[in-house]
Amino acid sequence: MSRYLKILLLSVFIILLIVGSTKQEEQTATQQLADHKRPPIIDMHMHASWMRYISDGRAIITRPYYPEGSINEPTTVTSDEEVLQLTLAEMDKYNIIKGFLSDDLKNVYRWVATAPDRFIPSPMINLKTLRPSIDFLRAEYAKGRIKALGEFTTQYYGIAPNDSVLDPYFSLAEELDVPVLIHTLGFGAHVPTFRSSLGHPLLLEEVLVKHPKLRLWIENAGYPFLDEIISLMYMYPQVYADLSTITWVIPRETFHDYLESLMRAGLGKRLLFGSDQMIWPETIGMAVEAIESADFLTEEQKRDIFYYNAVRFLRLKEAQ
Ligand SMILES: [Zn+2]
Structure with a gap:
């Protein structure tokens, strides 16, 4: 073998070695990314809430739990800015690519300004302190500043x-074809004017008959009105339901029982993941974990709840 041939072979060997190790590094990096990058999630129930303070200026940080008395952990968050920043950090961690964001529009717009494209902005309506006029809403939709309607928290005010x-609001949503979230279930925060009886899902029947094109989703799948929500969802296929606060505000076993019943009833294609993040960003991870730990769900069913059902309901293009 000539000296030149030896040098040539050695050079080829070195080049192959370099290319090989780069390829290996690339593969390791891809693998690491795959391990780290979770599949996308859409959170269909978030709030841009302010901290609430008691008279001596201290922030109210306790997280509710039902039945009361067992777990009632305080959050570590102490300021409005922290709620926003830690929420965004949780969204990154779990690859939550979009969040339906409802509250007083002042707060919603502030969050959207900080993180454009991350949220589906929507006005909360309680008809007490939050009672936007139809004309105002129509103008905001026309400007593209809001993209959904609700959460309606009117049950809190009886x-x-x-x-x-509520009818003019439902008419507007139907006319403009925007999705609507309503709190209609058996429980909520302890507000004196809240009425459990007004959370009966079948109270929505008249609304759905009058507004057949209304794209409605119901908080917590009407928990604990299981039979009623099944009948409503069977009769009105346009109705979807979220699994939000019940992922962390009631015992995990109870949540899994409810979810399993909804799945057995065949409603797995119309359930939407949500965290109902208010001032407790850690509830986002708790909500994700509550779905992931449901071992009666297949991987495909989990992906439907986390993502594909929302893509269909919101009529998003998957790539978005
Ligand atoms: Zn809510």
Whole structure:
């Protein structure tokens, strides 16, 4: 073998070695990315809430739990800015690519300004302190500043979902074809004017008959009105339901029982993941974990709940 041939072979060997190790590094990096990068999630229930303070200026940080008395952990968050920043950090951690964001629009717009494209902005409506006019909403939709309607929290003020006072809002949502979230279930925060009886899901029947094109989703799948939510969802296929606060506010076993019943009833294609993040960003991870730990769900069913059902309901292109 000539000296030149030896040098040539050695050079080829070195080049192959370099290319090989680069390829290996690339593969390791891809693998690491795959391990780290979770598949996308859409959170269909988030709030841009302010901290609430008691008279001596201290922030209210306790997280509710039902039945009361067992777990009632305080959050570590102490300021409005922290709620926003830690929420965004949790969204990154779990690869939550979009969050339906409802609250007083002042807060919603502030969050959207900080993280454009991350949220689906929507006005909360309680008809007490939050009572935007139809004209105002129409103008905001036209400008593209809001993209959904609700959460309706009118149950907290003793207003039934079929009360005629809500009708102009439902008409507007139907006309503009925007999705609507309503709190209609058996429980909520302890507010004196809250009425469990007004959370009966079948109170929505008249609304759905009158507004057949309404794209409605119901908080916590109407928990604990299981039979009623099944009948409503069977009769009105346009209705979806979220699994939000019940992922962390009631015992995990109870949540899994409820979810399993909804799955057995065949409703797995119309359940939407949500965290109901208010001032407790850690609830986002708790909500994700509550779905992931449901061992009666297949991987495909989990992906439907986390992502594909929302893509269909919101009529998003998957790549978005
Ligand atoms: Zn909510």
